[in-house]
Amino acid sequence: MKNQWYKKACFYQIYPRSFCDSNGDGIGDIPGIISKVDYLASLNIDAIWFSPLYCSPNADYGYDISDYKNINPEYGTMQDFDRMVKLLHARNIKVIMDLVINHTSDKHRWFEESRKSKDNPYRNYYIWRDGRGKNGKKPPNNWTSFFLGTAWQYDELTGQWYLHLFDKNQPDLNYFNPRVLEEVKDVLNFWLKKGVDGFRCDVITLLSKREGLPDGKKRIALTGREHYLNGPKIEFLLRQLQEDVLSKYDAFTVGESVMIDVDTALKYTSGENPLLDTVFEFEHMNADNYFGIKQFVRKFSLKRLKKTIAKWQDGLYNKAWNTLYWENHDQARIVGRYCSATEYREEGAKMMGTILLTLSGTPFIYQGQEIGQTSAKMQDIEMYRDVESIRSYNTMRKIFGKKGAMKRISYCSRDNARTPVQWDSGANGGFTAGTPWLALNPNYTQINVAQQENEQSSVLNYYRKLIQLRKEHDVFTFGTYHDLAPLKSKLWMYKRSYNGDEILVVNNFSLKPQKVRAVKDAERYTLLTSNYPNSAQTPVARTLRPYESAVYILKEQEKQIDIPKDDALTTATVTETEQTEQTV
Ligand code: TEU
Ligand code: CA
Numbered sequence: 001m002k003n004q005w006y007k008k009a010c011f012y013q014i015y016p017r018s019f020c021d022s023n024g025d026g027i028g029d030i031p032g033i034i035s036k037v038d039y040l041a042s043l044n045i046d047a048i049w050f051s052p053l054y055c056s057p058n059a060d061y062g063y064d065i066s067d068y069k070n071i072n073p074e075y076g077t078m079q080d081f082d083r084m085v086k087l088l089h090a091r092n093i094k095v096i097m098d099l100v101i102n103h104t105s106d107k108h109r110w111f112e113e114s115r116k117s118k119d120n121p122y123r124n125y126y127i128w129r130d131g132r133g134k135n136g137k138k139p140p141n142n143w144t145s146f147f148l149g150t151a152w153q154y155d156e157l158t159g160q161w162y163l164h165l166f167d168k169n170q171p172d173l174n175y176f177n178p179r180v181l182e183e184v185k186d187v188l189n190f191w192l193k194k195g196v197d198g199f200r201c202d203v204i205t206l207l208s209k210r211e212g213l214p215d216g217k218k219r220i221a222l223t224g225r226e227h228y229l230n231g232p233k234i235e236f237l238l239r240q241l242q243e244d245v246l247s248k249y250d251a252f253t254v255g256e257s258v259m260i261d262v263d264t265a266l267k268y269t270s271g272e273n274p275l276l277d278t279v280f281e282f283e284h285m286n287a288d289n290y291f292g293i294k295q296f297v298r299k300f301s302l303k304r305l306k307k308t309i310a311k312w313q314d315g316l317y318n319k320a321w322n323t324l325y326w327e328n329h330d331q332a333r334i335v336g337r338y339c340s341a342t343e344y345r346e347e348g349a350k351m352m353g354t355i356l357l358t359l360s361g362t363p364f365i366y367q368g369q370e371i372g373q374t375s376a377k378m379q380d381i382e383m384y385r386d387v388e389s390i391r392s393y394n395t396m397r398k399i400f401g402k403k404g405a406m407k408r409i410s411y412c413s414r415d416n417a418r419t420p421v422q423w424d425s426g427a428n429g430g431f432t433a434g435t436p437w438l439a440l441n442p443n444y445t446q447i448n449v450a451q452q453e454n455e456q457s458s459v460l461n462y463y464r465k466l467i468q469l470r471k472e473h474d475v476f477t478f479g480t481y482h483d484l485a486p487l488k489s490k491l492w493m494y495k496r497s498y499n500g501d502e503i504l505v506v507n508n509f510s511l512k513p514q515k516v517r518a519v520k521d522a523e524r525y526t527l528l529t530s531n532y533p534n535s536a537q538t539p540v541a542r543t544l545r546p547y548e549s550a551v552y553i554l555k556e557q558e559k560q561i562d563i564p565k566d567d568a569l570t571t572a573t574v575t576e577t578e579q580t581e582q583t584v
Contacts, residue, residue, distance in 0.1 A: 046092070148395045254276065255278075474499070
């Protein structure tokens with residue numbers, strides 16, 4: 001039986017470029033991370049997912065890999081990496097690498113060979129096709145890229161096109177060619193032999209494309225996706241990786257799965273030997289956009305969010321395992337999206353932390369989220385570094401004009417998550433002694449680790465407290481989920497139950513006070529924690545303050561340890577024991 005340490009674990013994600021710079025070149029690096037190991041350990045986290053540390057020309061900052069088996073010299077050396085792993089393991093913190101195997105960089109040796117000629121031994125490591133139309137000057141099919149525009153790039157040298165579901169500098173690997181999977185197994189073995197504990201698998205459900213690469217149904221975004229989303233051979237490919245490599249190391253895997261639904265997630269993650277331990281779905285991060293397209297910004301809807309969370313909590317319960325996240329390197333900061341970044345900012349940040357850590361699944365905290373960092377919302381496109389942001393700005397400018405495009409990009413850009421971690425109120429927020437590769441959010445003077453470290457009521461210390469409570473009470477992690485007020489548009493109240501233990505979580509998602517009725521048997525519960533001083537000690541009828549978020553727990557004397565109803569023997573045994581005790 002696979003070790004399931006990840007179920008009780010709390011993960012942290014580091015985007016190395018923006019975490020901490022040790023040598024003043026304005027770029028975060030591994031020695032910088034090493035200098036923060038005590039801080040990381042102080043969060044009481046159990047594992048760290050590192051966004052790519054490998055060699056990359058940075059077209060997509062590491063998600064375009066040019067050498068899978070070497071550390072990007074901007075981040076340090078392999079010795080630095082080995083030292084970091086040793087230090088983290090010594091603190092019982094596991095190391096999870098980012099596995100980007102749907103595509104490589106166009107500067108990867110394999111692609112440089114592949115493009116040389118049609119009969120090069122590496123030609124079929126990638127997906128090359130003749131163009132259509134006069135002289136083959138039109139793309140081989142109508143598929144469009146995640147970064148907008150055609151998903152094909154014409155290459156003069158051999159007069160063919162190659163597929164790239166992301167940027168043109170990220171050619172898709174060809175999994176019709178069995179040699180590609182063998183190369184990937186070799187990469188996995190390399191890092192597992194070095195002691196890493198698992199992988200976050202980048203866009204893992206896109207690997208298998210349909211034979212013939214047929215045209216897709218014309219869509220507003222991602223035309224052609226029906227021919228590669230959860231494609232024909234994906235389960236076969238993942239099974240091979242599991243059987244030939246991952247299972248031999250008991251390695252943890254979380255699959256980033258764009259546009260996945262509950263039924264498909266169960267296909268990948270349920271049963272005795274799942275293809276993946278868990279997945280990242282995107283649905284709950286679309287409560288402030290149309291059609292799941294982040295640039296089509298709309299007003300946040302709590303009801304949409306609650307509906308999605310309930311679907312995933314119930315859908316995977318006792319069948320598979322959820323991940324829980326609000327932020328990562330692709331998502332703008334949650335404070336300023338699902339709660340205000342200007343009013344009651346700290347209460348909102350603590351409320352979002354409470355929800356993240358009181359749901360069923362494995363929580364992932366993204367660097368800076370634990371101090372309530374907010375989106376920088378830069379207003380000058382020249383300040384942006386993210387290929388997705390720059391390309392979507394240029395597309396949207398044609399539709400909404402400069403102002404309209406900038407309004408949308410500044411709200412949803414991935415660069416909002418990638419501004420450096422704000423360590424203190426000194427120069428560049430203590431991130432670098434040089435010029436940061438991406439400007440800090442100017443509010444680092446008010447929001448930073450140093451200022452919150454010793455402030456008992458800070459967001460940082462609230463996250464620490466929530467992580468500790470989650471470790472102490474299994475009901476947080478393993479309990480059932482029941483929404484107590486699904487129709488309320490400003491109130492999120494839910495109950496979790498497990499082995500006779502119960503918690504109630506009450507959140508006012510409004511900037512205005514909200515009256516709330518008493519919970520049934522309110523006296524049976526007592527306040528465990530709240531983001532306000534003097535919250536009601538029991539969940540009686542009361543008025544919740546703006547973004548007030550409280551966790552109540554069943555009082556000790558009220559806990560009934562569930563005796564399995566259908567196990568007469570156990571009941572009998574318990575009764576016997578009780579009788580024996582009574583007679584003794
Ligand atoms: O992201 C895949 C992905 O779907 C997101 O980039 C998506 O396009 C959007 O940003 C989320 O709403 C993964 C990596 O996380 C991302 O950083 C890479 O750019 C991408 O794959 C290509 O490797
Ligand atoms: Ca550096």
